[in-house]
Amino acid sequence: NAGVTQTPKFQVLKTGQSMTLQCAQDMNHEYMSWYRQDPGMGLRLIHYSVGAGITDQGEVPNGYNVSRSTTEDFPLRLLSAAPSQTSVYFCASSLWTGTSGSYEQYFGPGTRLTVT
Amino acid sequence: AQSVAQPEDQVNVAEGNPLTVKCTYSVSGNPYLFWYVQYPNRGLQFLLKYITGDNLVKGSYGFEAEFNKSQTSFHLKKPSALVSDSALYFCAVRARGNTGKLIFGQGTTLQVKP
Numbered sequence: 048n049a050g051v052t053q054t055p056k057f058q059v060l061k062t063g064q065s066m067t068l069q070c071a072q073d074m075n076h077e078y079m080s081w082y083r084q085d086p087g088m089g090l091r092l093i094h095y096s097v098g099a100g101i102t103d104q105g106e107v108p109n110g111y112n113v114s115r116s117t118t119e120d121f122p123l124r125l126l127s128a129a130p131s132q133t134s135v136y137f138c139a140s141s142l143w144t145g146t147s148g149s150y151e152q153y154f155g156p157g158t159r160l161t162v163t
Numbered sequence: 164a165q166s167v168a169q170p171e172d173q174v175n176v177a178e179g180n181p182l183t184v185k186c187t188y189s190v191s192g193n194p195y196l197f198w199y200v201q202y203p204n205r206g207l208q209f210l211l212k213y214i215t216g217d218n219l220v221k222g223s224y225g226f227e228a229e230f231n232k233s234q235t236s237f238h239l240k241k242p243s244a245l246v247s248d249s250a251l252y253f254c255a256v257r258a259r260g261n262t263g264k265l266i267f268g269q270g271t272t273l274q275v276k277p
Contacts, residue, residue, distance in 0.1 A: 051206075078263060087172075089253060089269035090207075097263045105264060137206055148257040149195050149214045152265065154206035 049073050051155035052108065053138050059161045060128040068123040068158050070138030076144035079121040080105070080152070083134040087139050090137065096121055097143050128162045167256050167268035174219055176244045183241040186254030188269045196237040197255040197265070207253065213237060224248070237257045240269045244275045 055130030072079065075129040082105075093114040094125035102113050110132060112117045112124040121140075125132060136159075166189045176182045188194060195214055199207040211222025216228045228239045239253060254268040 080263075080265065083268070087269060090267040091171075092264060092266060095263050095265075103263065106266070112235060139207075143263070148259070148263065148265070149212070151209040152207075153210055154199075154208070156206050 051140055051153050051156035053136075053139055054157060056156065056160075057159050059163065060125070061163055062128060062130060064128050066125050066128065068125075068136055068138075068160070070121045070123065070151070070155060071119050072121075072138075072140040073119065074140060074153065075117065075118060076140035077154075078140055078150070079115065079138065079140045080124045081111070081121070081146050082137045082139065083107065083132075084157075085134050092135075093123065113151045125160075130162045133160060143152060165194075165256055165264060165266045167254050167266055169254055169268035169271045171271050172269075173272040175276065178246050178275055178277050179243050182241050182244045182248070182273065182275070184252050184254075184273060186237045186239065186268060188237060188254070188256040189233050190256050190258045193232075193258055194227075194230055195232060195257045195259065197257075198222065198237075198239050199253045199255065199267075201251040201270075203250075203254065209253075210239070215269070221263060244273075246275050246277055249273055249275045251260075 048160040051072045081093040082090040082154045098103045138155040141152040142150040197212045198210040211228045257265045
């Protein structure tokens with residue numbers, strides 16, 4: 048198993064550009080999520096999904112879009128990049144039963160994004 | 164709303180001494196609680212979790228955590244610290260039920276000195 052993979056590892060964007068951060072997992076996990084990590088702020092939840100076709104907003108969803116067309120993939124789209132979106136982005140996945148959130152998450156290696 | 168607080172930005176301990184990394188939480192009802200560790204330039208790795216039952220939970224690498232419902236705390240502990248334990252530690256909480264939100268604290272840097 049490759050686990051959770053993220054591409055690219057590094058990206059530099061200019062203000063106003065758009066891009067998609069890719070996330071894939073091969074563990075047949077229903078639950079997937081995106082976090083951003085900023086110094087002193089910990090990890091903040093952007094969007095999450097509990098299955099194909101189901102997504103919901105986290106703590107900081109503005110400026111980001113997601114979709115979940117397959118169980119394996121959960122891309123994160125930046126519509127118009129801003130310097131405030133400079134961060135390290137982590138994707139994670141876990142099992143999910145619909146009523147129990149007791150399963151631990153597996154994290155990808157992260158994407159370091161710089162917006163100039 | 165769910166929230167997690169890690170009151171210490173950094174904890175310094177000498178190798179061989181016991182360590183504690185503090186975590187308090189706010190959530191409606193009984194929570195699921197987690198600890199994760201992050202080594203430099205890596206993703207997060209799961210350490211341990213509390214679901215129900217015994218308040219003392221044992222996890223990876225000799226770590227354990229104590230759930231205290233009355234104090235709404237879930238402190239991470241280890242009896243004897245190693246230099247290799249130096250890393251960034253995150254506490255996280257999720258409310259029971261069908262909500263999917265897993266909320267993290269801001270993280271605590273653990274520095275273990277030889």
